[in-house]
Every structure is written in structure tokens, then in C-alpha cells.
Amino acid sequence: MGEERENQSILITGESGAGKTESTKKVIQYLAAIATDTHLPANTPSHSQSPSLTRTGSFSNMPATGLPRNSSFRRNNSHAKNPSMSASTSSLSLTSKGRLGLLERQILQANPILEAFGNAQTQRNNNSSRFGKFIRISFAPDGSISGANIDWYILEKSRVVIRSEAERSFHVFYQLMEAGGSLKDMLLLDGGVEDYEYLNKSRREVDGIDDREEWATLKNALDIVGFSSAEQFDLFRVVAAILHIGNIVISSTRSDDATMPDPSQAERVCHLLGIPVAEFTKAVLRPRVLAGREWVTQARTRQQASDELAALCKTLYEKSFGMLVDRINRALDRPSSKSTFIGVLDIAGFEIFDINGYEQLLINYTNEKLQQFFNHHMFVLEQEEYAREGIEWDYVNFGLDLQPTIDLIETSGNAIGILSLLDEECIMPKATDLTFTNKLHALWATDAQQGEEEHPGRRKYEPSRFEQGFIIHHYAGRVEYRTDGWLEKNKDPLNDNLTRVLASSSEKYIASLFSEYKDSSSSVVSNTFATMGRTRGTKKGAFRTVGQRHKEQLSHLMAQLQATQPHFVRCIVPNTLKKPGRVDVPLVLDQLRCNGVLEGIRIARLGYPNRLPFVEFRQRYEVLTPGVIPRGYMDGRKACLRMVDALELDKSIFRIGTSKIFFKAGVLAELEERRDALLYDVFSRLQAVARMWTARRQMKKVLNRAVAIRTIQRNARLYNDLRDWPWWKLYVNVGSSIVGSYS
Numbered sequence: 001m002g003e004e005r006e007n008q009s010i011l012i013t014g015e016s017g018a019g020k021t022e023s024t025k026k027v028i029q030y031l032a033a034i035a036t037d038t039h040l041p042a043n044t045p046s047h048s049q050s051p052s053l054t055r056t057g058s059f060s061n062m063p064a065t066g067l068p069r070n071s072s073f074r075r076n077n078s079h080a081k082n083p084s085m086s087a088s089t090s091s092l093s094l095t096s097k098g099r100l101g102l103l104e105r106q107i108l109q110a111n112p113i114l115e116a117f118g119n120a121q122t123q124r125n126n127n128s129s130r131f132g133k134f135i136r137i138s139f140a141p142d143g144s145i146s147g148a149n150i151d152w153y154i155l156e157k158s159r160v161v162i163r164s165e166a167e168r169s170f171h172v173f174y175q176l177m178e179a180g181g182s183l184k185d186m187l188l189l190d191g192g193v194e195d196y197e198y199l200n201k202s203r204r205e206v207d208g209i210d211d212r213e214e215w216a217t218l219k220n221a222l223d224i225v226g227f228s229s230a231e232q233f234d235l236f237r238v239v240a241a242i243l244h245i246g247n248i249v250i251s252s253t254r255s256d257d258a259t260m261p262d263p264s265q266a267e268r269v270c271h272l273l274g275i276p277v278a279e280f281t282k283a284v285l286r287p288r289v290l291a292g293r294e295w296v297t298q299a300r301t302r303q304q305a306s307d308e309l310a311a312l313c314k315t316l317y318e319k320s321f322g323m324l325v326d327r328i329n330r331a332l333d334r335p336s337s338k339s340t341f342i343g344v345l346d347i348a349g350f351e352i353f354d355i356n357g358y359e360q361l362l363i364n365y366t367n368e369k370l371q372q373f374f375n376h377h378m379f380v381l382e383q384e385e386y387a388r389e390g391i392e393w394d395y396v397n398f399g400l401d402l403q404p405t406i407d408l409i410e411t412s413g414n415a416i417g418i419l420s421l422l423d424e425e426c427i428m429p430k431a432t433d434l435t436f437t438n439k440l441h442a443l444w445a446t447d448a449q450q451g452e453e454e455h456p457g458r459r460k461y462e463p464s465r466f467e468q469g470f471i472i473h474h475y476a477g478r479v480e481y482r483t484d485g486w487l488e489k490n491k492d493p494l495n496d497n498l499t500r501v502l503a504s505s506s507e508k509y510i511a512s513l514f515s516e517y518k519d520s521s522s523s524v525v526s527n528t529f530a531t532m533g534r535t536r537g538t539k540k541g542a543f544r545t546v547g548q549r550h551k552e553q554l555s556h557l558m559a560q561l562q563a564t565q566p567h568f569v570r571c572i573v574p575n576t577l578k579k580p581g582r583v584d585v586p587l588v589l590d591q592l593r594c595n596g597v598l599e600g601i602r603i604a605r606l607g608y609p610n611r612l613p614f615v616e617f618r619q620r621y622e623v624l625t626p627g628v629i630p631r632g633y634m635d636g637r638k639a640c641l642r643m644v645d646a647l648e649l650d651k652s653i654f655r656i657g658t659s660k661i662f663f664k665a666g667v668l669a670e671l672e673e674r675r676d677a678l679l680y681d682v683f684s685r686l687q688a689v690a691r692m693w694t695a696r697r698q699m700k701k702v703l704n705r706a707v708a709i710r711t712i713q714r715n716a717r718l719y720n721d722l723r724d725w726p727w728w729k730l731y732v733n734v735g736s737s738i739v740g741s742y743s
Helices: 020-037 075-081 087-095 102-118 171-179 182-186 211-225 229-246 264-273 277-285 302-332 358-388 403-410 418-426 433-444 456-460 486-491 496-503 508-513 546-562 585-594 597-606 614-624 636-646 667-723 726-742
Strands: 008-014 132-139 145-153 288-291 294-297 340-346 461-463 469-474 477-482 565-571 610-613 654-656 660-663
Touching: 008 020, 008 358, 008 546, 020 102, 020 132, 020 145, 020 340, 020 565, 102 132, 102 145, 102 171, 102 211, 102 302, 145 302, 145 546, 171 182, 171 211, 171 229, 182 229, 211 302, 229 264, 229 302, 229 508, 264 277, 277 302, 277 496, 302 508, 340 546, 358 403, 358 469, 358 477, 358 486, 358 546, 358 565, 358 597, 403 418, 403 456, 403 469, 418 433, 418 486, 418 546, 433 461, 433 469, 433 486, 456 461, 456 469, 486 546, 496 508, 585 597, 610 614, 610 667, 614 636, 614 660, 614 667, 636 654
Parallel strands: 008 340, 008 565
Antiparallel strands: 132 145, 132 340, 288 294, 461 469, 469 477, 610 660, 654 660
């Protein structure tokens, strides 16, 4: 990045539980450390250095944005005043000798915050990222960190209300309940995990995770990033409100109308959200709906009211999470027009569970696109460059084109993909999950008509035999998806009566989350699914399904990655037991094969993975061929030909193109060793001459001092001998008198 001024990206991919999140943390820690070590001594001004802070325990009294940066993170003060500092940051500050500035520490401490609110324990991973993030770390021209920005993708918000019995909700719920202390009283949380419906039906503790310790890490991270006490309370206000909503009991009358027999939980929810209890209850049980041109009150059934409360919880958490990321971005943002960035992508890994739903399809679709990007970069672009450079090369088809599977999921037009068909069914009045599944089977599971070209995606699709769903042949294996509840998940409906009530909340934070739903006299706000306003007011934006939003986000991400120089980190699951020191060889080989790593090794051995432009090759290795290239101008290709002849390289290990010279794997490393050995010899002789000169100069000084000392000693002895001689005494007395008489 520093040499070519080109944005870089690091794609950390792998299956769920392979270690992507931990690898991401290590990469960010490394970037922060080397950016800090670049600027020494500490008093040298740079983007990431400023006068040191005397307080490291709390930054709540600092402004929310534009926080100053610190050049000397005092290790002793940090540990004395802030014993809850996370282990990763403490070790990093020790490694970089306590020089991390505030911006670097904020970037590092953003991770514990995102983990608390966006990670959870799953069947395959105790700290699984339930969202994707692309972290861009910007660097100034001098190499210092100049800012950072985080983009997030597809948060699994359904986890707050339902999950497998063997899994947990997001970490922050358990951390707050375990170690919230006085904050729990302020949030009206007077029970334990077992007292809340959204937490007590699944796993409560995880091996190796101390929720109290993680809570201290979270609070410390919030302080360092610059969240004020009020901002922190607003975050936990939403968490507590979700727990209270889960405890609201909805019953039904004989006519199946929903009722709320005990309003105490609703009162707690309304107190935290800053909304009137009566309006909240009415919006849940008897909302107003638009029937033609008239507004009528519609009684909800027990199931409908429960579903709307669950939808409210999911929306609250998702919007609060988005606001949290925006707040972190404001703290890390340092505008700079000349900066380049290194992006680190950490996204949910490929998942195959016993029951796979809509969330797993979106996650696996994302991984399919990323794997296709890897394949295209490694195999297609590599061989296309050989053709451009005129290198003799037989094109190799590695059989890793994933486009048929991607088209099966996302295509639209003549062949309707799964997500496009799902969007279409969402606007059909009598569509159900079963009709959606049957249409999928009719489109993709039947043979092509006579004269019609068969879509390659048909070979990747297979109907389920026993359940309502289908099977997709992904690059990582066959995955069976069940389509129960897909239409509702894709529409993601939300009661517009509730959104209007929340938009007028007396709590500014809650009102800001729903500001887009705020009612006005100039427009009629319709439900989330379709805009049906009858006045000529401000027209609402067109409704977008979850699938449409995810495709747009993914398209934006792929455009960013294609505009960078990518680097790939492949994480491998060693075993399915989550045990250290055990390697399941067939499992590892299967992942290497599916991820394209084995094919990558194959093309690296067949092809020429190392390359240099002619100018760079000549500048770097001309020292190995002195006198071969004459003075004056010479064409770069001819110069390289002379150099490789002088270096006596076998013609089978290199190829010379039109603008670059290509090498087999290991050749450049050998040239580097030869260059290092030559430079070592040159500089060793130079150092020997310099040391000889300094040693001789020092020896001359010693000899001159010895001569001077002997002269002083000889004169001293002569003086001692003359001091008692009578004639010398007479000379001294007479001499002084003679000098006096002359004067």
C-alpha cells in the first residue's frame, strides 16, 4: 500500500467456528502496532500522536466526536487505574512499549463493543459473529493511522427472540444480567436470566466465557471509544426493554381477541422507551388500519399481537445496533483526502445446521459470492494476465465456477432466482410459504422444455424429500433449507401504529431510531410493507425486502473489494468437537478442497505467481550483475534478458512478458538471498574499513596521550631535582630582582 498507493483488502473467510473473528483481531492489532512503531521517537508529530493523556480509565468527559489522540499510553497508569483492561489490548500496548495513541486504542476497543452486541454462542462456535463487518483502516502518506470506518451487514436480529436450545442470544444480554449491578435497578431488571422469556429457553452459560469479566471489558471499551454515560445508558435501555417486552403476557378472549391481563410489564417497557402505556397497548392489541379511505380499528388475535411484539424487539435491536456502529464511526473518523486504506472483512462463515432457514441462505449466499471472487482472482485473472503479457500458457479450467449457484439464488429476468421469486411472492395477496416452495420446484426441479436451453443452476437445485423446502449444492456441500416463515422474514413487517408511537417518544434516543416513521399532517404513514397514502404529502420510499437490502449491501461490498488489491486468509476448522490439539484430517482436506486452496497451490506450482515490472526488477537486482548493462538508456526487456543470462537462471523457471518478468514460486526468494548475501559482504567490508579507521584514530590518540604523559613526567622530575639545588635557588631570587629592576 505504501509503495503503490493502492487500497488493500484482507478477506478472512472460512466455515463457522474456524477462527475468523480471532484472526481479524490479530490483524487489526498488528496494523495498529506497526503504524505506531513507524513513528519514533514519540515526540515526532504524526496523525496518530498528540500530547499524552494523564487519565486512561475514563473518557466520558471528552467530546463525543473529534477526540484527541494520545502518543504515550502509560502502561503503569493504565494498569493501576484501569485493572479491567482487556488482555489483548494490554499485551499489544506492552509489545509496542506503551506507545499506542488514543485513535489506535479506540480502533482496538471497538471490537469488544461489536462482539458484545453482535456475537453469540452457536452450536459450532462459542463466539460466533452474527453479522458481517468490513473495517477500513485509513493510513496517511507518512504511514500513521489517520482514521477508520466500519460497514456492517445482515445482523441476525431474529436471535433476540428465538434460537436453538443449545445456543445463546447476543452476549450483551447475559453480561448485563450477570454484572449489571446498580444499572439493572435503573433498567428495572430485578430478576436473573431464568426470569426472562427471551433468555430462559436456551443455553445460559458458555465454557470459557466469564460474563462478568466480559462486562468489565465492554464498559472499559465504551469509555475509551468515547461513549458518554448517557449514551451507554441508552444502549442498555434498548436491551432491557427487549427483555421486558418478552415478559409481556398476551392472552385471548373467547372470540380470539388479544388482551393484556397484566399491564405491569408493559408499564416497564413504556417507562424505558418514553411512550404512553395506553397508546402502546392500543397499538399492540387494537391498532388502526386503513380500509379503503377510512381508518378503522382492528382487533388483533393473540398470535398476531405476539408476533408484532417480537417484530418490535427485532427492529429495536437492529436499529440500535446500527446507531451503535454509526457512533463508533464518528469517534474513529478522521477526514483525510490523501489517505489510503487497508480493509479487513470478517463475515459470518458458511453454515450447515440440522435446520437451516432464511438467515442461513443469506449467509451462505454471501460466502458463495466471496468464494467466487477468490476463484476469479486466483484462477481467471491470473491466467488472463499471462495472456496479456504474451506468455506461453495452456489455459486450465479448474472447474470452480460458482456462477450457476449464484444465479440460482439471485438471478432475475427469464429465469427467476430464489430471492427474486421470494420478493415476488411477498406482494401476492394469497401467497404462502407452501406456494413459494411449489413455484420453486416448478421452476428449478423440472426438466427444461424441448428447444429451451437448460439453465446451469438446475443442476444445483434439488427438492426436499420429506420437509417443505429445497436443497442447494453449494461449494462447501449440500444444504437443505426449510422455507417455514420465509415470507414474513423477507417482508419483515412492523406495525406502523407502534412505529408512530415510538417516533414520538420523549426519549431522544428512541425517537431518533424511528425518526423515519414520524407522523406529519402532510402525509399518511402506511404500514411498512406498502405505501398507501391518499394525500399529496411527502411520498415514502419504495418498500424493500430483506433480500433486496442484502443484495444491495453485498453488491456494494463486492464493488469495494474489486477496487482494492485483495489478500486472502483461509481459516480452517480443525475438528467439530471444539477441542484443542485435535485435527480431523478428512475434515481439513475437505475444507481445503472446497475453499480452492488445493487448486491455488496447484496453479502456483504450474504458473508464475511472482512477478515484477522491468524497472523494479532492474533497480533491485542490477547489483547482482555489475557491468552487464552499459551506461545510458536500454530497453527494459533487453536489460532483463541480459540480467537473467548473467544470473544463469534456468529458462524453465521464468518468463519475460511485455511489461513484467514472471518467476516460478521460490525463485525471487533465492534472488533475495543472493542479494542479501552480496549486500552483507559489501557492507561488512565497508564496516571493516570504517572500524579500522576509527580504531587507528583512537590508537593515535592513545599514543599521543602516552607521549604527552611521558613529557610531563620528565619535566616534573627535572623540577624536583632542581628545586633543592642552591644555584637554582640563587637564580630564582636574582631573576625576580632583575625582573623588578627592569620594570
